[in-house]
Amino acid sequence: MTVLGQAVLTATNVSIDYEVDPPVQAVRGASLTLHRGEILGLAGESGCGKTTLAYGLNRLLKAPAVMTGGEVVFHDASGRDIDVVQLDGEALRAYRWDKVSMVFQGSMNSLNPVMNVRKQLHDVFTTHRKGMPKAAREARSAELLSLVGVDPARLSSFPHELSGGMRQRVMIAMALALDPQVMIMDEPTTALDVVVQRGIVREIMRLRERLGFAVIFITHDLPLLIEISDRIAIMLEGEIVEQGDAASIFGDPRHPYTKRLLQSFPSLRGEGGAFIRTGVTGATAAVAEGGAA
Amino acid sequence: MTAETSSPPVAAGSLRAEALQKDFRLRSGVTVRTLHAVRGVSLELEPGRTVALVGESGSGKSTIARMFAKLESPTSGRILLDGRPSANRGRGLAAYRRDVQMVFQDPFGSLNPFHSIRHHLERPIRLHHPGLSTAEVRERTEELLERVRLSPAAKFAERRPHELSGGQRQRVAIARALAPGARFIIADEPVSMLDVSIRLGVLNLLAELQRQERLGVLYITHDLATARHFSDEILVMYRGEIVERGPSERVILDPQHVYTKTLLDAAADPDRLGQLRDEVRREAG
Numbered sequence: 130m131t132v133l134g135q136a137v138l139t140a141t142n143v144s145i146d147y148e149v150d151p152p153v154q155a156v157r158g159a160s161l162t163l164h165r166g167e168i169l170g171l172a173g174e175s176g177c178g179k180t181t182l183a184y185g186l187n188r189l190l191k192a193p194a195v196m197t198g199g200e201v202v203f204h205d206a207s208g209r210d211i212d213v214v215q216l217d218g219e220a221l222r223a224y225r226w227d228k229v230s231m232v233f234q235g236s237m238n239s240l241n242p243v244m245n246v247r248k249q250l251h252d253v254f255t256t257h258r259k260g261m262p263k264a265a266r267e268a269r270s271a272e273l274l275s276l277v278g279v280d281p282a283r284l285s286s287f288p289h290e291l292s293g294g295m296r297q298r299v300m301i302a303m304a305l306a307l308d309p310q311v312m313i314m315d316e317p318t319t320a321l322d323v324v325v326q327r328g329i330v331r332e333i334m335r336l337r338e339r340l341g342f343a344v345i346f347i348t349h350d351l352p353l354l355i356e357i358s359d360r361i362a363i364m365l366e367g368e369i370v371e372q373g374d375a376a377s378i379f380g381d382p383r384h385p386y387t388k389r390l391l392q393s394f395p396s397l398r399g400e401g402g403a404f405i406r407t408g409v410t411g412a413t414a415a416v417a418e419g420g421a422a
Numbered sequence: 423m424t425a426e427t428s429s430p431p432v433a434a435g436s437l438r439a440e441a442l443q444k445d446f447r448l449r450s451g452v453t454v455r456t457l458h459a460v461r462g463v464s465l466e467l468e469p470g471r472t473v474a475l476v477g478e479s480g481s482g483k484s485t486i487a488r489m490f491a492k493l494e495s496p497t498s499g500r501i502l503l504d505g506r507p508s509a510n511r512g513r514g515l516a517a518y519r520r521d522v523q524m525v526f527q528d529p530f531g532s533l534n535p536f537h538s539i540r541h542h543l544e545r546p547i548r549l550h551h552p553g554l555s556t557a558e559v560r561e562r563t564e565e566l567l568e569r570v571r572l573s574p575a576a577k578f579a580e581r582r583p584h585e586l587s588g589g590q591r592q593r594v595a596i597a598r599a600l601a602p603g604a605r606f607i608i609a610d611e612p613v614s615m616l617d618v619s620i621r622l623g624v625l626n627l628l629a630e631l632q633r634q635e636r637l638g639v640l641y642i643t644h645d646l647a648t649a650r651h652f653s654d655e656i657l658v659m660y661r662g663e664i665v666e667r668g669p670s671e672r673v674i675l676d677p678q679h680v681y682t683k684t685l686l687d688a689a690a691d692p693d694r695l696g697q698l699r700d701e702v703r704r705e706a707g
Contacts, residue, residue: 174617322478323644327688334702349618352647353690357698379692393619397647397691398675 134165136204137310137343138186138229143199145178145185148192155181155194157367161345163311168337168344170354170375172390173364179347180234182364183313186345187229188213188221203228206310227257229311230304232297235320239300240288246274246299247284253306273302278332294325298332305336313345318353330357352394355379363387435504437467437490437522437606437638442499444485444662459485461662462499467606467638472629474641474649474670476685477659483642486659487610490640491524520550523599525628527611529591533583539594540579543567543601550602566597570627589620596628606638614643625652646689650674658682 138161145156155178163169173179184190186201201213205228216224233239241249250270254261271281277298288296297317304312314333318326334357337344348354354361355375362372363386371384382388395401444460460482467473475483488494490501492508492515501508508518526532533542543563547554554562567575570593583591592612599607609628613621625648632639643649649656649670656673658666658681666679677683 174619323688324478324684331698331702334698335706338702338706350690351618352692355692356690356694356696375695379695389619393622394692395622395647395651396693397650397686397689399693 134167136162137165138163139200139202139204140182140186141200141202143182143185143201144197145181145190145194146197147181147194155367156185158199159364159367159369161362161369161372163343163345164359165310166337166341166343167359168334168346168357170358170361171345171347171364172349172351172354172361174349174390177364178367179364180315183231183315183345183347186213187225187231187313188216189225189231203311222257226253226304226309227307228309229313230307230309232300232304232312232314232317234315238296240296242288245285245287246291249299250274250284250303250306253303257307269306273306274299276305276336277302278328292325293321294329297321297329301329301333301336305340305342308340309342311343311345313347315347316349317346319348319350351390352397363390435469435605436502438502438505439463439465439486439490440500440502442486442489442501443497444482444489444494445497458662460489460496463659463662463664464499465640465657465664465667467640469605469638470632470636471655472632472639472641472653474643474653474656475659476643476646476649476656478644478685481659482662483659484610487524487608487640487642490522490608492518516550520602521604522606522608523602523604525592525595525599525607525609525612528615529588529595530583530615532595533591535583537582538579539567539572539581539583539586542594542598543579546598546601562601566601567594569600569631570594570597572597587620588616589624592616592624593627596624596631600631600635604637606640607632608640608642610642611644612641613648614645621648628652646674646686658685 140159140161142158142160143156144154144158147153147155159182161169171179171182181190181194184194185196190196196214203211203213203224205211211224211228213224247270250273251266254266254269270284274281274283279295279298279302283291283295291299301317317333318329321329330353333344346354346358355378358375360372360374361378362369363378363384364370365386371378371382371387378387379391382391442460442463443458446457446459448455448457463482463486465473475486477483485494489496492510495510503518503521509515540563543566544559547559547562563579564575567573567578572578572590572593583594586594607628612628613624616624628639629652631637641649641653653670655667656670657664658673658679660681666673666677666682673682674686677686
């Protein structure tokens with residue numbers, strides 16, 4: 130039912146290796162298209178390469194990780210296409226955070242503990258918007274906080290004075306600071322309690338409606354992804370094994386791994402999952418095997 | 423499919439918490455305030471039944487687990503095993519620990535990296551059954567490994583924790599809990615640190631052992647979906663109190679307390695596909 134807009138970010142056959150001994154192929158020929166304003170869920174288990182791929186899209190890879198092949202193109206709102214792989218120097222700085230920002234895994238613990246929120250938000254502007262007057266920085270910082278549902282008075286707070294949920298909201302505010310067209314969120318809610326998690330997810334969806342950015346939402350929580358994503362990509366051992374809209378991934382999964390992943394989550398209100406109490410079925414025997422492997 | 427065990431199913435008994443209360447004194451500078459982590463909680467475990475304790479972090483569920491494990495002593499209230507007050511020290515405590523064992527959340531932190539799996543299992547067997555010969559201890563160890571499906575047992579027994587995956591380590595943790603011949607297992611978030619596709623395998627194993635050996639299990643979790651399918655009864659904790667309790671199906675499908683409803687609303691449910699987006703759109707107008 131979602132009408133797909135234009136593409137905003139296209140990745141074609143991206144391969145990323147960790148050049149250690151022996152080399153690890155973390156991402157193998159992954160192709161993704163992110164459309165303007167959509168939420169694309171990227172699901173997979175630890176070690177499948179989903180974070181590495183996200184870093185690749187944002188050119189954040191550090192040695193020993195090396196992109197060995199593939200193309201990443203950002204289709205700017207201005208109509209200009211940016212070849213992300215070729216960027217360097219000033220052009221790369223202008224791309225990162227400005228066009229594509231990121232909320233990192235466990236990022237609520239990545240705020241600087243000895244700087245107040247104001248200083249950390251202002252930092253984004255002093256780095257990326259040189260010459261922006263102080264009053265404007267202050268006004269924008271306050272606006273950002275209220276945008277993510279945090280009282281602007283909190284600008285003077287230090288990270289330890291904020292709850293985990295509030296810290297995560299501040300991180301989202303920071304990612305929103307430069308009005309990016311794409312936000313990559315790597316497990317943005319995993320360390321939070323479910324009720325707080327729900328609030329943050331709702332906030333992200335609300336902001337998306339209002340500001341129109343596209344989201345790559347990375348998590349192992351497939352039920353959550355199915356609930357909130359427009360489209361979903363399933364990743365296994367560095368490859369994207371299935372891609373489709375959320376309804377078909379949920380209702381008509383094709384790849385055996387997608388099926389297995391879906392079966393790993395017993396249904397909250399429906400029937401699926403009753404086998405835990407009633408005994409092992411064929412499907413769960415396969416899951417149990419995975420555990421012993 | 424599991425090898426016959428040497429110990430027959432145990433006779434009926436119960437593990438009961440009566441009006442458990444735990445206060446922590448928090449000191450910050452000169453001010454001291456009291457945190458009532460657990461307020462008057464009563465619950466009962468019976469052989470062959472699983473009770474789930476659900477709630478968010480800080481609700482007091484792990485404090486209850488620690489009191490059952492005697493790692494924390496209650497400020498007031500008591501724990502009764504087979505109707506008798508349980509001991510807190512000496513032989514009485516050793517006997518209690520034979521019957522009541524814990525499975526912790528972190529399978530990476532709960533096994534000693536310097537010791538083989540064999541050591542981890544033989545130690546509790548020796549401690550709790552000093553009369554057994556070396557051969558008998560060995561036999562029982564391998565039997566336990568087979569029971570948690572780590573086979574060939576002889577091979578797994580010689581490995582060290584770092585050579586096992588998270589799921590395998592948690593299986594070892596379960597085997598270790600069973601080693602003294604425990605009748606009650608307190609499992610505190612036993613699968614939340616494991617990869618999603620192996621969680622059900624471990625839960626299935628726990629469920630199967632629970633049925634076969636008629637264990638009484640307290641399953642502590644924040645995951646309502648597995649609580650529903652894995653347990654007979656669900657207790658919902660909020661700020662140290664049990665705000666709702668009842669048969670699992672009833673609590674999940676027909677919640678009564680407002681907090682249970684909030685928790686259920688917050689839980690991801692693929693059946694509500696697209697609803698959140700539509701809701702947000704409506705609000706935005």
